Amino acid sequence: MATEDTREGNPAHPAGQHPDLPPPAGTTGFIGWLRENLFAGPLNTIGTIVTVAVLYMLLVPLIQWSITDAVISGSDRHGCDIGRFAANIGNAYDDFSRENLALDPNQEGLDPETARLWAARQKRAEVDLTTVGSMLGNFDNTYQIMVREGTVPTDLLAVVDQVRPLELQPALLQAIEARDLPAVDSIVNELEPLIAWGQNRDGACWVVIKERVLIFMLGFYPRHEAWRLIVAAVLLVGAVAPLLFDKMPFRKPLLFVTATFPLTGFWFVVGDFPTMIYCWIAFAIYWLDPNRIRGPTIAAALVLLNLIYYFGLSDSDGLLSTIIGLKFLDFRYVPTGEWGGLLATMVNGVVGITASLPIGIVLALGRRSNMPIIRALCTAFIETVRGVPLITVLFMAALMLPLFLPEGVSFDKFLRALIGVALFSSAYMAEVVRGGLQAIPKGQYEAAEAMGLTYWRSMRLIVLPQALKIQIPAIVNSFIGLYKDTTLLSIIGILDVLLVATQTNTRGDWVGFSSETYFFAGFIFVIFCFGMSRYSIFLERKLHTGHRS
Amino acid sequence: MATETLATPRRSSLWTDQKFRSIFFQALTIGILGFAIAFIAHNTATNLENRGIASGFGFLSNTAGYELENTLIPYNSTDTHFRAFLVGLTGTLFVAFFGCIVATVFGFILGVLRLSHNFLINRVAYVYVEIVRNVPLLLQIFVWWAILLALPVVRESFYLGSGMYFYNGGLKAPSPIFGDLFWMTPVALFVAIGAAIGIGRWAKKRQDATGETFPAFWTGLGLIFALPVMTFFATGAPLEWEVPTLGRFRFSGGLAITDMFLALLIALAAYTAAFIAEIVRAGILAVNKGQTEAAYALGLKPNWTLRLVVIPQALRVIVPPLTSQYLNLTKNSSLGAFIGYPELVATIGGITLNQTGQAVECILITMAVYLTISLSISAFMNWYNRSIALVER
Incomplete structure (x- = not known):
């Protein structure tokens, strides 16, 4: 419709009653979005093109490596190696073709710089040519091993039937030895189907992850006890969920799981302490009816039961001992030296988090206390710990703590590390909490005092x-x-996820697959940390009740 | 009766007296702490005696007896543990200094890219920041190190031009040989910087008084470049370069920047830059849009608006968290010990500790040094923060 028709005075539309025109073409919809967000101006367009180019250069090889060319079948490294060897025959030959063996650096009349360059190119050409031969040799050796093991992939069998690399190897080596380039070229051409096959299998070797995934997850935790960790993990999810989401279904009963998780989690992961279940039961009774049983009563009864058990009954095999000691529930004790991988990381994370928050709160309150000595001590602790790297705190926990204890007393290395981590992060937590305390208006403190609340009550209930x-x-x-x-x-010898990765890279059957192991370790951390950071953003939005500028 | 009871003043318990309680608890704390320290000291002394380790810092003057490669100050295995400590200290300071610079530059660029109106650039920067922030630094150091180790061997080094080579042992560059009068050039640089600051102050004062502007920035910049260059050539260019020459198996001569240093520097800078990017983004977003609009309304050009209105206000938000990132970077440089970069934790906190068994002394020295560095950085940044803080009238 022509715009002139809709001018003021047009009888079709009285003045002021004209319907809104559609926005100009190219400013809405997909095209409009593209114009605004990707091609808003010359600079913007250049930025888009450069970014697309960089992404293309990064992502295409990454996808090829991690997905399309990756090896996932098999159970040992030969399945991964054989593809790389086959591909490298072609790669080395391509490299060789780019150089020139015929360059003679000793030729008359060359200037020294050209001579150096020529010498280097000739050298590289020779190395590449030898590599062509040795890669075919490696391929043949690996192939023979796989034939013995019966693990040759079927598509490779077909290719080998067609190409017969084992028969070509002597001829190739001979041709290389004699520098018979046309012969080498024809043999490599014959090998082309094999090289093409290898180039589709020279990506990531996920077999290493597949084979080591249990070590990545558990370390050397006994495999037949692993179900306990699964139970503990489920309980952990159940314990954390009600803390994260305050409007979820079954929140109240799940909070019980939360409150008892320190006990149950410990019991399942460490084992050996079945009498802990008494604490659990007592807590359950208290939870269901807080008026009937009081905390001190429970504590006294439990201490008594445990004392009776440990000093009177634990050595006997009688019925009473079995019943009171709950020996039928006795999980095998797993020493911390057998823990590792994600388990070690999780235990450290969860214990560190749970311990650092209360310690941090106490430190923060201490730093804001009116008592000068308490304040000075807390400030000194916080500032000292924040001023040094974690590594030195861990060294302190690992090397100095044993010196601090009386002769003969020693405790677990894992526990010492936990103490180090918890103390370290509690100093940071204290500063975070202090920030919160300072943000609370003074009126809140004064109002709590005016209500006659004691210091601890006003802190616990109001501030x-x-x-x-x-x-x-x-x-x-x-x-x-x-x-x-x-x-x-890992620096004090605890087998966390990263140490599993580095050990896989340097020891045993899987040397040389560091990309895969690092990728996997990084992936584990990204999942957990990104999850936590998304949650914090979600909370920030939810708690943000004010107006944004 | 009842009135009598009421009239009897309740004996105020000492326990409800706030002053007494405060003193009591503090005395209790000191008592417990004192007891704990005495207990620990006694145990430590006994344990050390049983292990036959003499306490004290005497071991620092003993011969270290271990080799460290590519140290910043001359060192060999016949030097003392103290010398090894100095090697570690310079290593830490060196990597922390350059790490902070690279991380700041990269972080500011990344932070601005995060604010780009271009959807793609914005998202790519976001993904980079999220991935880098959520992967442990140690893993990133290992990855960078693995990448550097996968570079070509010495014989097939990349030639970067002007006598620089890049290979799996790091970077080789020409090393400067300073002539007699070279000291004049840095002196000239300092003089130029001083003059530039002076001109800036004078120009501001004059502008405040008369309203006349003076291109102080460009004058200062020109001065900072021109004066040292002129001095350099006036003193007869007293600087030569020793170019590394490629031997059969290694380079001889020249300046070596090791793969360990590069891996640590790249990882530290890339990691910290991701945090700095978020700080910069938050800082720029914190400047109210009305400020920009008001500046435009006053007729300021866009780059003046940025320089005179937006950046000064954003810096106030950016500097305090930036300080803690610098502190983190310095402390994180201790992770260099994992890949054998000769820094504090690797030298005094690692090999010396293991050789001498002086755990307490070595760890205390290491901690004290880091604490000093941290406090110095935060003192400097606090000073800088005060100098740019809003002066309220």
Whole structure:
């Protein structure tokens, strides 16, 4: 429709009553979005083109490596090696073709710089040519091993039937030895189907992850006890969920799982302490009816039961001992030396997180206390710990702590590391909590005092709930830092995910697949840490009740 | 009766007296702490005696007896543990200094890209930041190191031009040989910087007083470049370069930047840059849009708006968290010990500790040094922060 018709005074539309025109073409829809977001101006367009080019250069090889050319079948490295050897025959020959064996650096009348370049090119050509031969040799050796093991992939069998690489090898070596380039060229041409086959299988070797995934997850935790960890993991999810989401179904009963998780989690992962179940039961009774049983009563009864058991009955095999000691529930004790991988990382993360928050709160309150000595001590602790790297704190926990204890007393290396991590992160947590405390208006403190609440009550009921709430995103960030920091535990010999990766790369049957193991370890951390950071963003949005500028 | 009871003043318990309680708890804390320290000291002394380790810092003057490669200050195995400590200290400071610079530059670029209106650039920067922030630094150091180790061997080094080679042992560059009068050039540089600052102050004062502007920035920049260059040539260009020459198996001569240093530097800078990018983004977003609009309304050109209105306000938000990133980077440089970069934790906190068994002393020295560095950086940044802080009238 022509625009002139819709002018003021047009009888079709009285003045002021004209319907809205559609926006100009090219400013809405997909095209409009593209124009606005990708091609808004010359600079913007150049940026888009450059980014697309960089992404193409990065992503295409990454997808080829990790998906299309990856090897996932098989159970040992030969299945991965054979593809790489086959592909490398072609790669080395391509490299060789780019150089020139005929260059003679000793020719008369060459200037020294050209001579150097020529010498280097000739040298490279020779190396590449030898590599062509040795790669075919490697291929043949691996192929023979796979034939013995009966693990040759069927598509390779077909290719080998067609190409017969084992028969070509002597001829190739001879041709290379004699520098008979046309012969080499024809043999490599004959090998072309094999090279093409290899080039589709020279990507990531996920077999290494497949074979080592249990070590990545559990370390050397006994495999037949692994179900306990699965139970503990399920319980952990059940324990964390009600803390994360305050409007989820079954929140109340799940909070019980949360409250008892320190006990149950410990019991399932460590084993050996079935009498812990008494604490659990007592807690359940208290939970169901807080008026009937009081905390101290429970504690006394439990201490008594445990004392009776450990000092009177634990050595006997009688019925009473079995019943009170719950020996039928006795999981085998798994020493921490057998823990590793994601289990070690998770235990460190969860214990560090749970311990650092209360210690951090106490430190933060201490730093804001009116008592000068307490304040000075807390400030000194916080600033010292924040001023040194975690590695030195871990060294301290590993090397100095045993010196601090009386002769003969020693405790677990894992536990020492846990203490180090918890103390370290509690100093950071203290600063986060202090930020929250400072953000609470003074009126809140004064109102709590005016109500006659004691210091601890006013903190517990009035100040801390508000202070922690506004700092939740920062607290989660601090957790992410702690979780990543657990990788440093490998320096004192704890087998965390990263140490599993580096050990896989340097020892045993899987040397040379560091890309795969690092990729997998990084993937594990990204999942957990990215999950936590998304959650903190979600909370930030939810808690953000004010108006944005 | 009842009135009498009421009239009797309740004996105020000492326990409800706030002052007394405060003193009591503090005394209790000191008591417990003192006891704990005495207990620990006694145990430590006994344990050390049983292991036959003499405490004290005497071991620092003993011969270290271990080799460190590519140290910043001359060192060999006949030097003392103290010398090894100095090697570690310079290593830490060196990588932390350059790491902070590279991370800041890269982080600011990344932060601006995060704010780009271009959807693609914005998303790519976001993905980079999220991945890098959520992968442990140690893993990233290992990955960079593996990448550098996969470079060609010495014989097939990349030639980068001007006498620089890049290979799986790191970077080789020409090393400078300073002539007699070379000291004049850095002196000239300092003089030029001083003059530039002076001109800037004078120009501002004059502008405040008379309203006349003076291109102080360009004058200063020109001065900073021109004066040292002129001095350099006036003193007869007293600088020569020793170009590394490629031997059969290794380079001879020239300046070596090791693969360990490069891996650590790249990983530290890339990791910290991701955090700095978020800080920069938050800082720029924190400047109210009305400020930009008001500046435009006053007729300021876009780059003036950026320089005079947006950046000064954004910096106020950016600097405090930036400080803690610098501190983190410095502390994270201790991870170099994992790949054998000779820094504090590798030298005094690692090999010396293992050789001498002086765990307490070595760890205390290491901690004290890091603490000093941290406090110095935060003191400097606090000073800088105060200098750009809003002066409220």
